Amino acid sequence: MLMMQEITADIVQATIRPREADTYKGDYGHVLTVGGNQNYGGAIIMSTMAAVYGGAGLVTAATDPSNFTSLHAQLPEAMVVDDTDVAELTKLIPTMNVIVVGPGLGTDQQAQTILETVFDLVLPKQILIIDGSAIDLVAAQKMTLPDTHIIFTPHVIEWQRLTGIAPDDQTPEKNQAAQQKLHANVVLKKHRTEVYMQDQIWQNTVGGPALATGGSGDTLTGVIAAFVAQFENKQKALLSAVYTHSKISDQLAENAYVTLPTMISHALPSFMAQMAKKTPEDRIGF
Numbered sequence: 001m002l003m004m005q006e007i008t009a010d011i012v013q014a015t016i017r018p019r020e021a022d023t024y025k026g027d028y029g030h031v032l033t034v035g036g037n038q039n040y041g042g043a044i045i046m047s048t049m050a051a052v053y054g055g056a057g058l059v060t061a062a063t064d065p066s067n068f069t070s071l072h073a074q075l076p077e078a079m080v081v082d083d084t085d086v087a088e089l090t091k092l093i094p095t096m097n098v099i100v101v102g103p104g105l106g107t108d109q110q111a112q113t114i115l116e117t118v119f120d121l122v123l124p125k126q127i128l129i130i131d132g133s134a135i136d137l138v139a140a141q142k143m144t145l146p147d148t149h150i151i152f153t154p155h156v157i158e159w160q161r162l163t164g165i166a167p168d169d170q171t172p173e174k175n176q177a178a179q180q181k182l183h184a185n186v187v188l189k190k191h192r193t194e195v196y197m198q199d200q201i202w203q204n205t206v207g208g209p210a211l212a213t214g215g216s217g218d219t220l221t222g223v224i225a226a227f228v229a230q231f232e233n234k235q236k237a238l239l240s241a242v243y244t245h246s247k248i249s250d251q252l253a254e255n256a257y258v259t260l261p262t263m264i265s266h267a268l269p270s271f272m273a274q275m276a277k278k279t280p281e282d283r284i285g286f
């Protein structure tokens, strides 16, 4: 039986620390979110919103131009670029720290071309978060993964499509073997989400059915992107993002039967401020 470690608040409190006074947006990372076709614009808006509210220094969304106005109506802080404009992406991608690809991307020919462009342009030093439709495309087209730091964020059906392991057979042993074959980190999303990285397995301890609404996973990609973009320890940043997304939902769920993805994003800055205030003494037993 493999050992699973618990993701708890102390990891988050050690990760989200007060910002140094003499810093600027360039110190907190530039995130690119790629996705959102003509039908699923909401998915990339939710991912991008979480990246902005999660504290990334600069955030750009590469999406279908039909989403530009609706995105800006909710999120003037984000920049936008046409996700089929290869010349623009060629200029932009090398300047990024973290790239999210997949929320609402769809799986048609245009989506595949966009994903191939991202895979061609991503650099080894960057972090690439592969979610939703992009996982389905990698699985269906048997795409070769780029040489970079990859985080997959599948739900159990996307994980089945990627690995062939049916949900009932998704044991820690089988999941870890599949993760190691992929040479990637895996966030396997479910009631108690599991994180597979290197030879470690972590399990979330918070989160509940108030999260069972379209866009919760899209939002998680943005939280992960913002955290790995701005915090030094990338592994703790990933675990902290998984915990924070669920813990905010639990807190909101005291007064909300369902916690809408945009509610979680809007609560990120205050939750992070609370975490950053914890002193080492406070952290014991929190």
Ligand SMILES: NC(=O)C1=CN([C@@H]2O[C@H](COP(=O)(O)OP(=O)(O)OC[C@H]3O[C@@H](n4cnc5c(N)ncnc54)[C@H](OP(=O)(O)O)[C@@H]3O)[C@@H](O)[C@H]2O)[C@@H](O)CC1
Pocket: 039, 040, 041, 042, 043, 044, 102, 103, 104, 105, 106, 132, 133, 134, 155, 156, 157, 158, 190, 214, 215, 216, 217, 218
């Ligand atoms: N506002 C927007 O723009 C939104 C856009 N979105 C975008 O849509 C794209 C497709 O993503 P997706 O997750 O909606 O569809 P898909 O991958 O086909 O998975 C669903 C299938 O799996 C099954 N299933 C069984 N167990 C499950 C479980 N535990 N968790 C999840 N599924 C489970 C389920 O079974 P059923 O419910 O039919 O019984 C069904 O057969 C993607 O790009 C995403 O970003 C969405 O985020 C929504 C908001």
Ligand SMILES: Nc1ncnc2c1ncn2[C@@H]1O[C@H](COP(=O)(O)OP(=O)(O)O)[C@@H](O)[C@H]1O
Pocket: 132, 154, 155, 189, 190, 191, 192, 193, 206, 207, 208, 209, 210, 211, 212, 213, 214, 215, 216, 217, 218, 219, 220
């Ligand atoms: N019952 C539940 N308990 C805890 N977390 C849940 C529950 N239902 C959904 N979630 C969380 O919500 C998110 C759903 O992700 P996903 O299926 O990709 O949604 P979407 O693609 O619609 O954004 C995951 O982070 C998952 O862990």
Ligand SMILES: [Mg+2]
Pocket: 131, 132, 155, 217, 218
């Ligand atoms: Mg999803």
